[in-house]
Amino acid sequence: MKRFLKWYIGLNIILIVGLIVATEVSPKPGTAMIRYVFNREVPIKDVGNFKKSEEVVNIQKNINYNSKYPRNTFDLYTPKDVKKDEKLPVLIWLHGGGYLAGDKSLAKEFATYVVTKERVAVISMNYELAPELRYPGQVVQVNDLYKTLVASPEKWTNFDLTKIAFGGDSAGAQIVGQYVAIQTNPLYAKEMSMKQLVPKEHLKAFISYCGPLDLQQMKDLPKKEVLMKFFARTVAWDLIGDKNWKDSPVVTQASLTEHVTSDFPPSYVTDVNGFSFLPQGQAFVKELVEQDVPVQSLFYANEEQPIYHEYQFSYDTKEAQRCLAETLAFLKVTLKD
Incomplete structure (x- = not known):
């Protein structure tokens, strides 16, 4: 028994040491672990309310948008009773998943509630994941989607693209927030080699659910945050393609706090204190306030x-219900006539 116990402990030590060594050589072990955690089906949380809501919502799945990159599809949520000549404000949403995982279907419950309560057309888009696509490819795909919509208005006769909001959760919030910053900061657009396509007067709102909006903070995480440091290292290595990501100018370039101007749209920002990006959200809000942006x-x-x-998608909790209620009220104000 003692011999077996020593063998068992020794084997575990070897495995742990081997894993540590492997993650020093390549991000792939970390990538696999993160994808295992994030690539799981998320159950509907508020089953009763969702069943009532989905009865009045139409979902069109896997619509293509023009992009040279893969995973260029979106799901469209609209009211079933939408009239032929009715114009709906549009919310474009990007899912989370640490840039390495996730899917547009993760927003199903959220999108259904938004359509039901506010009569907004919700587009939940997919984008190619890292490391298969490096930064800033995901931001480019947001641009690809928008260009697809405006290029063929006859396909989207119920869309009012003069009233458009952008939002996302976790990594999706950073990606789409960066796109919004590009649209509202001409110097930043030039730096990113992207054209400003969304008219400022059409860009009505931005929503961030637990988004990493001040990525520079990831370079100086406290030692005690071992898991977050591992997560940041793996994701950044995959996304940027550089093991020495802390020295990359991309970290500053992708930090929203560095690029918001007074033209950034009214924003709703939420975050929490459990394995999330709370200080980054707070820093972003502070910057918006300094720029006199409604937030x-x-x-x-x-x-x-x-x-x-x-947390915001756990609709069986009072915290998520509060977030949803505030989000709906925010959209009502920002997307009103």
Whole structure:
């Protein structure tokens, strides 16, 4: 028995050491672990409310948008009773998943509630993941989607693209937020070699659910945040393609706090204190305030029991219900006539 125990402990030590060595050589082991965690079906949380809501919502899945990159599809959520001549404001949403995982279907419950309550057309888009596509390819794909919509208005007769909002959760919030910053900051657009295509007066709102909006903070995480440091290292290595990602100018370039101007649209920002990006959200809100941009925030920062990343989709909790109610009210104001 003692011999077996020594063998078992020794084997585990070898495996742990081997894993550590492997992650020093390549991000692939970390990538596999992150994808295992994120690539799981997310169950509907508020089953009763969702069943009532989905009865009045039409979903068109896997619509293609023009892009040279893969995973160029989106799901479209609209009211079933939409009239032929009715014009709906549009919310373009990007899913989370640490840039390495996730899918547009993750927004199903959220999108259904938005359509039901506010009569907004919700586009939940896919984008190619890292490391298969490096930065800033995902931002380019947001641009590809927008160009597809405006190029063929006859296909989207119920869309009012003069009232458009962009939002996302986790990594999706950073990606789409960067696109919004490009549209509202001409110097940034030039730096990114992208044209400003969305007219400023049409860009009505931005929503960030637990988004990493000040990526520079990831370079100086406290030692005690071992898991977050591992996560940041793996993701950045995959996304940028550089093991020495902390020295890359991309980290500053992709930080929204560095590029917002007074033309950035009204924003709703939320985050929590459990394995998330709370300080980054707070820094972003502070920058918006300094730029006189209207902003509403919901931060769960001081709870004794941590509230964890992506809490906002757990609609069986009072915290998520509050976030949803505030989001709907925010959209009602920003997308109104």
